[in-house]
Amino acid sequence: MEAIEFRVSPDGNVYFKEGNKEEKRLTRFEKTICLEVIDIIESRFPGAWARLRTLYPEKGKTSAEKDKQFFKIIDRFIRCNFGEHDLLTPDIEHKILHFEEVRCPLRGGLCPDENIICKPQSLVRLSPAEKDVVTLYLYGYTFDQIASELNKAPSTVKVQLHNIKKKLGVKNCREIIKVMRYK
Numbered sequence: 001m002e003a004i005e006f007r008v009s010p011d012g013n014v015y016f017k018e019g020n021k022e023e024k025r026l027t028r029f030e031k032t033i034c035l036e037v038i039d040i041i042e043s044r045f046p047g048a049w050a051r052l053r054t055l056y057p058e059k060g061k062t063s064a065e066k067d068k069q070f071f072k073i074i075d076r077f078i079r080c081n082f083g084e085h086d087l088l089t090p091d092i093e094h095k096i097l098h099f100e101e102v103r104c105p106l107r108g109g110l111c112p113d114e115n116i117i118c119k120p121q122s123l124v125r126l127s128p129a130e131k132d133v134v135t136l137y138l139y140g141y142t143f144d145q146i147a148s149e150l151n152k153a154p155s156t157v158k159v160q161l162h163n164i165k166k167k168l169g170v171k172n173c174r175e176i177i178k179v180m181r182y183k
Helices: 031-044 046-055 063-082 128-138 143-150 154-168 173-180
Strands: 004-008 014-018
Touching: 004 063, 014 063, 031 046, 031 063, 046 063, 128 143, 128 154, 128 173, 143 154, 154 173
Parallel strands: none
Antiparallel strands: 004 014
């Protein structure tokens, strides 16, 4: 999936722009995007997925009815996390989500779904040792500097960063920084 930027229009519709293509309204017929977003929510944000499935349960057995309910899930997730039109970074890039601070009158303790659907908690669980390594890595430390600081072998640090990449579902160490700085 290319880089995607979402925005919510004043009339409440969700629009998206994929790469350099023209902006389009997001509908349930945008299968590629909808399936990708559903997969990300279900696999990485189980709390949000469970809550959204409760709010928007499947009402029928036909494919069209399921598509409608899944689209309601996608629409809500996008509105709560990507509604601003910032153009600084894409909202989704190589399956990495860049959450935005969406203006919502219910933020700050009034919304029962804050930190569940809005600003959801990720499934990624790092061990205490991996958290130490990634924290130093985010501060710009090299493998050798991290190893020295934590009294570990550089090869151990490399293995831990490799494991962190696998847990986050990213391809390289630069993407660790993109993902972890938003947690």
